[in-house]
Every structure is written in C-alpha cells, then in structure tokens.
Amino acid sequence: MIDYSPMMRFNGTRRDHDLMVTTVCRECAVGCGLCAYVSEGRLIDVQGDEGNPVSEGRLCARGASFVRDLYHPERLAKPMDRTSLLDDFRELDSREEALDLLADRLKKIRDQQGPESLLIECHPAAGLDFYFAARRFAALWGTPYVYSPLDDPKSSLSTGVRNTPDSPCLSWTQSRCLFIIGADPAATHPVAFRWILKAQKNGTDIVVADTRFTKTMSKADFALRIRPDTANLLGMALMKAILEDELPAVEGIGDRFGDAEAWRNSFEGMSLEAAAEIIGLPSMIVKETARLLSKRGPVQVITGKPLAHLPAYGIWRTMATAMGWTGKPGGGWYPLDSGLPPLSSSTDVQAEGQPAIASAGQANAIVSMHDLLCDAATGRTDGPKAIICSGDCLGDLPLAGTPHDRPAGLRVYFGLRANKTSSLSHMVFPAQAWAERNGLFFSNDRAMLWGRKIVEPPEQASSGLDFWMGLAGRLGWEEQFPWKSDDGSANHEAFYEWLLGMSPLTKGCRPEALRTSSDCGEMVFWPFQGQPSTAAIPASLVSGSGTIFPTPAGTAENAPEEPDELYPLHIETPDPVSCAAVCVDSRLRNDRCLVQINPETAGALGIGTGDDVLVHEPRRITEARAWVTRMVPRWLVYLQGSSNEKRALVCKKGQSSQEALTILRELLS
C-alpha cells in the first residue's frame, strides 16, 4: 500500500493579539473548534482549532465570517419602543426600563385576552438559554405556544433517544455505504461533509435521495431524485422491497424487534408499485437501491431535519435496526440537527390541567405554529395577540412589508440585527451574539461542549436567559429563575448545571467538567456515563435503540397528488435550521433572494438568469432574482428564503400571472 501522509498545515494568526480563546463555533450543530484572537477587547481573527477531532482546524464560511455580525453597522445597540407601528422607534435608556414596559404591556394583554394570547418563537441563533428559559416562562405564564425549528414533533421525552444520531460523524469512514436522504450537508454542514468525502475515498458508496440536484448529490455515486415530501415513503418502499425479496440482511430480524412478525405482516398489504409512483421513481430503481443497501451494509442513514415533520419518520430508525446496522461501526441512523437531548425546563413548574407546550408530541407543530403566527400577526382570529420572537419569523409572513397597526397586538423582537421583523415590531431588544456569552452546546454527534465567551457584549445587549429572567422577575417568578450572579446578570453556568440535572440522560454532568474535558481534547457525550471519552465511537450512543417500536407500513401513505389549478409549480425552501447556512452563498455575494428555476420552465416563461421574477404563493408574493439551473426539475422552484407553502406560480416581472399560468399548465400537462 502507498504510504500517504497529508501535507503539513501551519495554523495561527499574523495579527498582534493579547488573548487567544479556544472555544466551539455555535453557528451550526457540527461543533467545530475555534481559536479566536482578541486585541483590546475586540475580536480580530478566527482560525480553526487543529486539536478538534471533528473539524481538525477547518472552518466553513459561516464559522469564518461570524465576526461580521458582531461589528455590523446595523447591529442593534439599545432597546427601542413605539406604541404604534406607524410611529418611529424611541430609544430607551436602559434594558431595565424596557423590561418594565414590556411586563406592563404583557400583563394588560393577559388580563384582556388570557394567558394563551402569548406566542414565543425561538430562533436557534438566540441560543439554547433563550429557548429553554422561554419554555419555562411559557409554562409559568400558561401559554402552550412556544415554537422552535429545533423541536422534533415526532419525539417526546420518553422516546428522544430514538431520533438522535447513533454515532459521531467520524465513524462514517468505517461505513460501506452512506445513504443521505432529504439533506444537503455539503451546503449546510461543509465541515461534517468532509467525513463523507473521506469515506468515499476509502471506497464507501454514497447514495443520495433528494428532490433537487444538490451539492451533496453532485458527489454521489448513486442519485435518486424524488417528489417532494416523499422521503419517508421512500424508506417504507425500500423496506417493502427488502422484505419482499427476502434479502439476506433481514434474516435475524426477529431478534431485533419485540413484535417483528406483526411488523413484517404490516407490509403485506403495501403496493411497491403504487409507492414508487408517488415517490416518482420506477419500482425497478427502488428494488435496485434496496439490493444495494442490503448488500453494502453496514449502512449509515443520514436524514435531513425536514423529514422529522413528515409521517412515518420512525422508518429510518426501524430500517437501521431491522437491517442490523445500528451498533455496528459505520452503521445506524444519523438524523442531522438532532443532537439535542430531551431536556425539559418546565416540568417542575407546569401546573396541573394547563396545556402542555405545543411542540412536544404534536404531529404538525411547525405548520400549526406558522398558521398561528399568521393569525396572530394579522389579527385574523382570537389566537395569540402578543408575539415575542428572536428570528425573522414576521418577515416571512404574508404581511411582510405592510406595516398594519393592530392596536390590540404586541410584537417584540429580540435579536442581533435589524431585520424585517424588527421593522414590524413594537419593541426591540438587542441580543448578545453567541461569541459574547458562555454557554452549553450540543453537537450533532450528541457531544456536550462548553462554549467560551470570546469578547464582552455591548452594554445594552442581553442574553436570552437575562431577558427571560428580567421579565419573570417583574411577574413575581424570581424563585423559578434563581440563576443570578453577584452583579445581577444571569449565571449561565448555574442555569445549565440545573438544566442538565433535569434529565436522566445528562444528570451528573457539570459545566465545569465539560470545560476541563474540552481543554484536554476529550469529548463528553450524552447519555452521560460519568467519563469523557476520546474514543471515536462511544458505546453509550447506541443504548436505547434495542427497545424501539418499529414503524409499520401504512403510516406513510400519501395519496397521489392532484394538479393545482392556480399554483402549478411545487415550491421548496431551506428548512429553518439550516436556512442561514444555505443562504451564506448569497449573503457573501450580496445577492437578493434567489429562486432556482429549471431551464425548460424558465424558457417557456421567457425568464433568464438574473431576471426579476415574482413568486406567487397562496398567501404572499415574493420578489426574487431568477437563477436558471437544472438543480431543480421543471415542476419545482427553490426559493432561498422561508415559506410554509407547497405550491407556487412564477412569472417574470411585468408578465401577467394569468399568462404565466396558461404557459405552465401547457408545459406541465
């Protein structure tokens, strides 16, 4: 064999600095190691940490350029307030004054509309402390409406282990086949994707199934282009094909499930041909893929977060277990962006008979939350009247750009920079960036890491925990939020120590121990078993998979889709968790919102790359710039933004929507 040693890399900074902070990047869930260089309190350079086993000194575009957000000219400096959306903002002198005002307004709304009038949206960028403190606050307040794209609607506290990765991404190199479904890690998690390329170099087959021809698919050995929302049905069809052909991998299935026979029987009534038609693949291709997966085990199944919101999500855990991949090096299931343990910050304060927080156990939590937001923001129903949000959720709603004033409503934005949502809010609170606060971080790999603060935050910026603690204090819930430092600010270490103690899966792990272990280059995984591990595959990660309840056939039945008369095209957008990562390209290029259109569709409509187009959806119209590409099939457009719709109509600016509709009907018929 050829003796190959990679070329030497020489890391470090050329800039004069007086402090170097080793920490973890919290832009996405990969958990890359960072060396941050600080001079006179200002972050001046960022390099990758060569000692981090996952990133090995590499950084993606987001990790390299987050500094821009810290010192951006549009960064919010002071809390602001206005009584009407038609007024200009008034800067407030202090955070305390702003919180007093907010507490008074919230109390008034609760007195008039009841506790369920409050809706809270938690963006991942606001941090875990904002999310968990918000859930605790909501439980005390009595509202079930807390939304976060991190939530897994199919998971609950008792089954949380099932829907999380089996082993770290480092183990992908030991796999014989990586099956990636509905995910584009090359765009969303580039540093983790290098482990996929490393595996491919070792002879691992890369099979990718997705609606679009993605960056990940461009590196695949086998590509399957499927119809929208049929990814889980594809898993079901593959399982059917494997069982039908009696492929050797399922021989020991009786030992892997409690009631394997009943589960097997559930597939008898399923038609592979009908499923394949809905998925948009010939049944022969489904059978060939099933044979490949069966032959090339152990397979690592990597799924995207949007699949968690489709029926029969459990099929991937079922498949990995049924085929005997779980527990083998390089085999099992790796759902992306699902490394968060099932922690609860509200069970001890949840009153009896009070509605539980909405996200847990609700089949369509994301959809219902979006609808609630629409209703609340437009004042259409008796739904929530007060919205506290930390992302740009209002900017994506149909009312964006139309500053209606709803006297009964209250919209509060907590964030780093001004955006559409802040322009549609009554109150604005400047937030700390992750680099400005200490915090616990859960990586995709189920590693628990301690993220160190790099620089001090601006004076008026607060952390999520500070915000909710301040608000809770004004409502008489100081005892339920006892994590105060001597200087009155939030003690994040004490908060996370309490939080970790709330779950048997993380109990006993202390932030102090996490800090020490990161300094030694060791990783601590959950379920916590007392010791950090330097091993690539901690055995603890697969515990809990033996007691799964297999997902039977029939739970992913999709009806063949009916053509939509008014909106003939399908529309897809990045999922909210990875949206920022996908859009980093356009952010770097200062481009406006891009929409991908197939050349055939674009040609029929007279659209060329760079043209201004209008994307009509049932509840909004978005202006975008066209990118004519075969990355999308002719029946699909991909909008680099956020949307909750499934159907759209696209026309060139100046072209009538009726004309475009006629052309598209003819093209797609």
Add this chain to the structure above:
Amino acid sequence: MTDRNSEKKPKNVLMVDPSLCIGCSSCQAACQMEHDLPACARTVNVLQLGPYEQGDDLIMSFLPITCFHCDRPACVAECPTGAMQKRDDGIVFSNLDLCIGCQTCAVACPYGVPVLNPEMGKIAKCDGCRDRVDLGLSPSCALKCPTGALSFGAAPRVIQDKRQRVALKIARALE
C-alpha cells in the same frame, strides 16, 4: 521593492483539487476576513459548473478561481503606478499605498482576477497571504477549506502529494 521582497524565497504552490470542492465558499469567506474585505469584493470566485446532462444523469462540479500568480503577469506590466508587483517567491500582489484604483490591472488580467474594493477605492486581489507565508503560516483559504480541496506548500511537496493521491485512487480501484 523592499528588502524582504528581494530575499530569495522558495516558491510555493496552491493546489486545487476540484473533485473535493463542494462549492461552500469557505475559501472566499476566509480570504475576505483575512484581508478585511467587504462581501462584494470577491478575491476567490467559486464557479459552479452545471448541472449538465450526461446521458440520463446530471453532473455538476465546482472550481475555485483565484489569482494564478503568473510567471509574466500582465497586471504587473500594465500597472501605471508600480503598485502591482511580483515577489521572488512568485507572489503577485498590489501595494495598496501605491494603488490608485484605476483598474488597469483588472483589464489587463486574462482571467479578470483583480476587483475593485469599493470601500477603499483600491484593488483587491489574492496576495498569496504573503504576510502569513512570511511568518511560516499557511494561506487562509487553504487552511480553512473544509474538504481539503485546496492545499498549499513548496512546489516539490505539492507535486508529490498530487502524485500520491492519484496513485492511491488507482490502488483503491484495483483492490
């Protein structure tokens, strides 16, 4: 030319392996952050080629394009103020103290590499991370590239690396 530039330096090479490039633009971001450039000043362009139809399949690849540090650079020859210079180690760079932002270099360059930094009114171009290289550090783009598509080093070492990679590929195919 400064004394530092007149010293004999070993020639380094930046190798691009398009088979590993995933079009993530990390090299572009790394360069912009290293040189305090605005988002619009693209000193590294990541080209997306395709997807093109090939039979029933589609193919797509990515290619990061930056300064080639030509042996006989047209930008250096045409620069009216002498701002654009070539060092002994091959690095072509623009001395911003002398640059007047006339963009003659951008016109002269056969690859259109130099771009105007509108915030400074001067040219932005890959300078091979000369300050980092002088300190013995790797250029920012090669260091941060998530997949290792960019590698940097002395020319003989880079060529050896490329040969080894190809040999490994053949050996694995024959396994």
